[in-house]
Amino acid sequence: MTIRGVLWSLGLVASFAWADPPPTVVDPMRGPVPIPDTTRPPLLRNAVNDDVRRPRNFDKQPPTIPHRVDGYQVDKNFNKCLDCHARAKTDFSQAIPVSATHYIDRSGKVLDHVSTRRYFCMQCHVAQDPVQPLVGNSFRNTDALTPKVTGTTPSKP
């Protein structure tokens, strides 16, 4: 390599080094707080408790829980969710019964009680907090993607 070549490459490196520092990343979760500092966490809220069923965002999404579940006991002794949502209880509690699919074990056998793999309700069904998403996203649910049924017969080409 010639001296000139070396100088050129050095100059190139120097020009990169002296360029503007990369723009500071503004993380919506952190806000403008510098990385080494501690952010002020958002306030804790009570979970949504309005008992209004939310639509599902995608096929087979576990429905969300529209009420508070603080301190619900779900262990081998007792399942607070099933105390109202078990199919035998819904007559009394007027709660939405557990889907019949939850009574089928993994080999397809229909059981007379909730299958053990479905026993821990809050592994899939979760209560909701009344907050806005911190990070925007462009998710569209299945309804937006499926073609609308207009009811009119399509015109022939």
Next chain:
Amino acid sequence: MIERIRRYWTIIRRPSVHFSLGALTLGGFIGGIVFWGAFNTAMEFTNTEAFCTGCHEMRDNVFVELKNTIHYTNRSGVRAMCSNCHVPHEWTVKMARKMQASKEVWAKLFGTVDTAEKFQAHRLELARHEWARFKANDSLECRNCHNYEYMDFTRQSVRAQNMHSTYLANKEKTCIDCHKGIAHRLPYIPPGEAPTDTPGQVVPGADSRVLAPSPVSIAADAAR
């Protein structure tokens, strides 16, 4: 025997020789106050949290569980302690309960529930005693604070409104029927005795019967 009773009777009937009537009356009066005060103070002491949690049976099992619940810690800082729920407030009933509690002293002396395992083994039986007591007095200890007359249904969730305006209002159910296990963890409850008092509570592995979905309802669910 008769002779002895007769002798004591004459002693009691005979007027005092050494003490004046005033000293006896006043002494009896003051003695009565001191005795009554001491008795009540001692009994009130057995109602304190320090007394209840003085035994590890209570401190390590039920008291630990209480600490996670709304009856121990909440937004306004009003809280219930053991005796608020487990000891009647009215004097005569309280005395009856305190006498009953002498059996608990017996259990303490002989270590009936002195390990966590023993406690868990006795848990359903102990819980049933309390449920029966609450059921019998129409959940009086709940109602000492949670008075139905002053409940503002509009401040309750829709579910709570529906339950309280039906089952509680028509006295079909009392507080404890639905609110079992709000201050402590529940043991395994046999079907038919669960908080909603209807069969259906099932533990994985327990061979108990619950209303099962029929193949027809499964097909209907799948089609939905």
